Amino acid sequence: MERRPHNDPLFIGPDQAQSACKTGAPPEQPGTGAAEGRRICLRIAVSVPVRETFSYTIPEGLSARARVGCRAIVPFNNRKVTGYVLEEMVQNSSEGLKEISDILDPEPLFQDKLGHFFEWMADYYIHPIGKVIESALPGGLNMNPVKAARLTERGLSLLDGLPSNSDEKKLLSWIKAHPEKRPPWPLQKIYGLQKRGLLILEDRMKKGRAGPLMRKFLKTKDHGELEHLLAEGADSLKAKNEIEFLKTILDSKGILLGDLTRKFSNGLYLVKKWTGRGVLEAFIAAVYRDPAGKIMFPSAVPVRLYDQQRRTLGHIRECLDSKSFFPCLLHGVTGSGKTEVYSRAVEYAIGLGRQAILMVPEISLVVYMEGFFRSRLGNRIAVYHSGLTRGERYDQWVRILKGDVDLVIGARSAIFAPLPRLGLIIVDEEHDSSYKQEEYLRYQARDMAVVRAKIEGALLLLGSGTPSIQSYQNGIVGRYRLLSMPDRIENRPLPDVEVVDLKAMEDGQSESEMISPVLREAMDQNLAAGNQTMLFLNRRGFHRLFLCRSCGKSIRCPNCDVALTYHLKEDSLKCHYCGFYSATQRKCPSCGFDGLKAYGFGTERLEQELKEMLPGARVARMDTDITRKKGQAIKILKGFSRKEIDILVGTQMITKGYDFPGVTLVGVIAADLSLAFPDFRAGERTFQVLSQVSGRAGRGSQKGRVIVQTFNPDHYAISTVMSHDYRSFFEKEKKLREQLGYPPFSHLASLRLQGNGKGETAEVAHSLGVMTREVLGRWPNRGKEVQVLGPAEAALSRLKGKYRWQMLVKSKNVSLLHHLLLEIERISRKLLKSSGVGLISDVDPYQMT
Ligand code: ADP
Ligand code: ZN
Secondary structure, eight states: OOOOTTOOOOOOOOOOSSSSSEOOSSSEEEEEEEEOOEEEEEEEEESSSSSSSEEEOOOOEEEEETTTTTTTEEEEETTEEEEEEEEEEOOOOOTOEEEEOOEOSOOOOSSSHHHHHHHHHHHHTTOHHHHHHHHHOOOOOOOOEEEEEOOOOHHHHHHHHHHHHHHHHHHHHHHHHHHTTTTTHHHHHHHHHHHSSSSSEEEEEEOOOOOOEEEEEEEEESSSHHHHHHHOSTOOOOOOTHHHHHHHHSSOOOHHHHHHHHHOHHHHHHHHHHHHTEEEEEEEEEEOOOOOOOOOOOOOHHHHHHHHHHHHHHHHHHHHHTSOOOEEEEOOOSSSHHHHHHHHHHHHHHHHEEEEEEEEEEHHHHHHHHHHHHHHHOOOOOOOOOTSSSHHHHHHHHHHHHTTTTTEESSGGGGOOOOTTTEEEEEEEETTEEEGGOOSSSSSSHHHHHHHHHHTTTTTEEEEEEHHHHHHHHHHHHSSEEEESSSSSGGGOOOEEEEEEEGSSTTSSSSSSHHHHHHHHHHHHHHHTEEEEEESOOOOOOOEEEEEEETOOOOOOOOTTTBBBBETTTTTEEEEOOOEEEESSSSSSSTTTBBBEEEEHHHHHHHHHHHHHTTEEEEEEESHHHHTTTTTHHHHHHHHTTTTEEEEESGGGGGGSSSOTTTTEEEEOTTTTHHHHTTTTHHHHHHHHHHHHHHHOSSSSOOOEEEEEOTTTTTTHHHHHHHHHHHHHHHHHHHHHHHHHHHSEEEEEEEEEEEHHHHHHHHHHHHHHHHHHHHHOOOOTGGGEEEEEEEEEEEEEETEEEEEEEEEESOOHHHHHHHHHHHHHHHHHHHHHHHHHHEEEESSSSOOO
8 A cells, every 4th residue: 555655746745754654453352252253353443542553353243334434433542532544454364353342424525546645644743643634623522431430230230238328328329320421520539449349330322422413304195185285275274374375385305494494473273183094204304514604706608718727727637637647836926817717627527427525725715715615616515624623524524525526715724625536736825834733733735735635636826926846846836837927917917016114214214103194195005095005014913123323234143044933031032943043232233333232023913003193094903912713813804805994903813815905005114024033934025915015905907006115125025016027026935045044945843842931941941952962973974964943032031821942953864864763762761751841743833932
């Protein structure tokens, strides 16, 4: 079985990395007399944090139901746990193997190709395979065994003799009354009673909450009789609404009981009456919850495609016809008509009998795309993202699995959608960092789309106006087919990008530190003309920049060339890659000017200032603080598209893909906030975000205007945005990455340490650094191929009450890196356990804060 796509264009393949999924007998006492000889066994991933998969035998009664993709209950370390069947195999000897206890699903929850994909992820991200599957499957599936107690004969007889108000009597009577439930006492206490032979503790399964939503329906049982009754006339049907009630049911194939009782106040009475007479009957059936299904911005189907669209589609069709893995990168500037291309590509794939996944970076964009695609493709669409409830996700999963869906639209978790005939995966705005999951199973959904497409033999279409350096580099070297759409639809001009040099703003000269006179004037004009403005501040909350008032440069780390982070409390500057530390200075290291200064910026304060500055304007703010409330983002976007809002202030959330024709002015408050981000991708992000922002202006008939405020007008990430020149930006950025050995010219992993104690966490971090360097020292040749940065205190040195440190490991050799990570995990186990400090490995990290 080929599990890893070895020639994968993106991953050289962790081939030398030690194979994570070994298969053996579960760690336990010898098996209970399993028969010897060749037998069919199941390879199972258990939902326990272990790397290996385990073999189990199948008892007679379960063999028909035990299929790949089903959940099983299996014994593991004297417990019962959930497992996932990955493979059926013939084992020469089943000695020492345990039997599975139960199969939970009547039908598989995933196909074996998806199983391969899960294993690939587990290997690559060094995450327990069972936990990968657990987080990929819709929540609420898993049944957790609970300890239930039942009384023995001895317990029963003792119970009668106990004084009525004693604790023991209370406890034992409760257990007698609730044999299936977990007793509400500490288990310690129960164990004591078990020892005395009064009760037996057993594992019972508690059903997970989510499952199909079942509802009661009503339909006719005796159709003829009912027609006859109604034809006969009203005499025998005297009750209020009775005729209408019966007609409603007659006209339907089945109607929800809830709908009936809502419509007819005496519905329940009538239901009883007619089911009693055998004319109607009730039945229970599964229904699907519709998570959104609204079309927000309906769009007409264009009569004809533009040349660049036609050309691009030609290539896509060719690839789809080949029915094999094909990775493509579509570099299409904003407004070049990519959505239309996606839509036609999906239709074409469906025409070939295959199915598609469309991933977008934001949940609110899912809603937008859903509306668009429903208007084109009808209802064989599912949405899938973490904003759905557990029940909704479960429903969508089942629909997709059954083949009732041709297109799944979602955020990053849509990469797991169990489409049985997957032929096309589209990743829109592929450069977007929200494809990286930052908690629990840390994966890059865009990268995993490459792997899944390879496993499924599907076409992968990555689309972006500002491709990631990594993907574009893959295009340049021929790993991806590069497709390009360089022109905006109807040759609409790209907006003029003007740069305002914030250095020129003298203290006290402007009304506001955040809004320059140029931007202020432009907003006034725009308001007067009845047009809309978007103001963009690329980080939420409040941030300080420490930079030179003369040359605008911030201070960078001499080792890592990332911006140093300013810490107000200590008045110091730190590198969060390597730990470099410097007191703040007044003199600029770049130009020698004696005037370094801290500037402060924040979205909330900006909104406040605007309301005071322009009292007549309707101002709204959109950032993650605001949109955490369900439905809030959609509300704001709706308001903005209906022109109920004049100025929308926001973080990068507002930059992604929306089409608001009324926006003619876009302002960027401080481009430097993203440049000064302590991250080797700071330049890339700045270019992407600024281009994306500029793309929001002038989508309608009027030309747009973009004003970028910055302390660094000459920085290449800003000057290339002004000239709309992706290629120049790419070349410059690529050279820097190459020089410093950052991805895509190396592979990176971050090891994050989190602990409750400040000193303790620092100590463990230092020990881990020493241990890691010792390991590398023991690998005389290969050890030199890995570089270790840090450990250093993280930029967010304290988060959710935890102290945080990080260490980066870097190598051109991805297998070696994986090998090292596994080794670090092994040698640090004891240290971590005794100190209570947690270690998180993040392979291909994005967030270095
Ligand atoms: P992108 O996703 O590349 O930024 P869009 O797909 O949003 O660009 O397209 C920009 C605009 O052009 C949209 O308003 C879309 O409806 C319109 N459009 C796309 N293709 C055509 C076409 N063939 N004819 C007319 N209008 C089109
Ligand atoms: Zn450094």
